[in-house]
Amino acid sequence: MDMSFSVHHYALELDYKPHSARLTGRAVLQASCSSLSSFSLSFGPLRISKVLVNGRPARYGHAGGVLNVRAAVRGAFTVDVRYSGTPKPISTPEWGDLGWDELTDGSIVASQPIGAPSWFPCLDEPWSKASYHLEVTAPSPYTVVCNGVLVDGKVSGSTTRWTYSMAEPMATYLATVQIGQYVEALPDVWAPARLRRLVAHDFGRQDAMIELFSSLFGPYPFPRYSVVVTDDALDVPVEAQGLSTFGANHVDGRRGSERLVAHELAHQWFGNSVGIADWEHIWLNEGFACYSEWLWSEASGGRSADACAAAARDLLRRQPQNLVIGRPPRADWFDDRVYKRGALTLHALRREMGDDSFFALLREWCARNRHGSVTTEDFLLLAGHRDLLDRWLFKPELPR
Numbered sequence: 001m002d003m004s005f006s007v008h009h010y011a012l013e014l015d016y017k018p019h020s021a022r023l024t025g026r027a028v029l030q031a032s033c034s035s036l037s038s039f040s041l042s043f044g045p046l047r048i049s050k051v052l053v054n055g056r057p058a059r060y061g062h063a064g065g066v067l068n069v070r071a072a073v074r075g076a077f078t079v080d081v082r083y084s085g086t087p088k089p090i091s092t093p094e095w096g097d098l099g100w101d102e103l104t105d106g107s108i109v110a111s112q113p114i115g116a117p118s119w120f121p122c123l124d125e126p127w128s129k130a131s132y133h134l135e136v137t138a139p140s141p142y143t144v145v146c147n148g149v150l151v152d153g154k155v156s157g158s159t160t161r162w163t164y165s166m167a168e169p170m171a172t173y174l175a176t177v178q179i180g181q182y183v184e185a186l187p188d189v190w191a192p193a194r195l196r197r198l199v200a201h202d203f204g205r206q207d208a209m210i211e212l213f214s215s216l217f218g219p220y221p222f223p224r225y226s227v228v229v230t231d232d233a234l235d236v237p238v239e240a241q242g243l244s245t246f247g248a249n250h251v252d253g254r255r256g257s258e259r260l261v262a263h264e265l266a267h268q269w270f271g272n273s274v275g276i277a278d279w280e281h282i283w284l285n286e287g288f289a290c291y292s293e294w295l296w297s298e299a300s301g302g303r304s305a306d307a308c309a310a311a312a313r314d315l316l317r318r319q320p321q322n323l324v325i326g327r328p329p330r331a332d333w334f335d336d337r338v339y340k341r342g343a344l345t346l347h348a349l350r351r352e353m354g355d356d357s358f359f360a361l362l363r364e365w366c367a368r369n370r371h372g373s374v375t376t377e378d379f380l381l382l383a384g385h386r387d388l389l390d391r392w393l394f395k396p397e398l399p400r
């Protein structure tokens with residue numbers, strides 16, 4: 001993969017037919033480099049019909065998930081790729097199927113960490129952030145929810161074209177398209193009609209969560225926050241930028257999964273706005289989101305963060321202590337120990353620093369790195385308390 005260029009903007013025009021599962025797409029990338037005679041993008045098995053560079057047809061090769069474009073470019077340039085086919089998720093041994101996937105009635109995109117090339121050609125690195133224009137045409141009974149603000153929804157006969165704009169820089173894995181027969185259960189919360197009442201109850205405290213997290217972490221970083229609940233069950237909910245997706249199984253009318261509602265929302269600060277420069281820093285996403293579950297529990301009259309920490313510690317003590325969460329190997333990026341021990345790391349730091357300094361640190365972290373990409377070292381530099389953090393992040397044994 002060629003890292004010697006950057007992409008600033010993706011304009012994606014997609015036409016999707018749920019019944020035949022056929023996608024026709026056009027991706028226009030605005031990129032820049034110093035000088036190259038060829039460059040590569042990640043792109044899955046969809047069939048490419050044409051590649052234009054700066055408006056002129058370019059020679060290209062497309063194999064093994066890589067689109068190699070042979071064109072001399074210098075400074076700012078545009079790449080225009082036309083493609084079509086039946087999108088399929090990217091299968092991985094570690095994380096199962098990623099990216100564009102069909103639902104019983106509609107489709108879902110959940111790309112973390114490497115599924116984005118299943119539906120558009122991209123520079124698929126977590127540090128590579130760009131603005132997006134997403135235009136999706138689908139049959140009119142379907143609702144299309146994408147990242148960002150809906151700027152236009154045009155009905156023309158049997159189809160509707162939904163246009164969204166995500167102006168804030170976004171990593172490729174956080175770009176998403178959700179297509180289904182959804183109704184609005186709450187403002188910006190989409191669900192199948194049969195789940196409307198349960199969803200309205202279970203997501204009813206989301207505004208209070210946004211208020212809590214805004215007071216602890218700083219202002220909510222995007223213009224809006226949407227949720228989609230699919231009619232199908234999902235293994236886990238997934239965060240996208242300005243949007244999270246839950247399965248029908250995460251809704252019970254008793255807020256049985258509210259912990260996850262808080263977790264996905266917290267990713268808007270930790271993971272989405274403050275992104276990671278590489279996947280090995282994943283505890284900065286998952287540890288913080290997991291800790292946010294405990295903060296919500298504490299603030300909403302549930303278990304205190306101390307009690308949540310004690311339970312997590314108990315759980316970790318009974319698991320192998322052979323993982324360095326500050327630098328996990330690829331197979332363990334999403335290991336539960338990264339989540340739980342990451343949260344415990346923050347709890348230990350909070351107890352050492354005291355609440356005022358600790359939450360001031362989190363606000364400084366979010367403000368300084370808003371819409372950027374960070375590393376664990378960046379956090380150590382800002383937080384100090386290096387001895388404590390070293391024991392939690394870079395030693396496998398669980399600290400006392």
Ligand SMILES: [Zn+2]
Nearest residue numbers: 263267286289
């Ligand atoms: Zn998470």
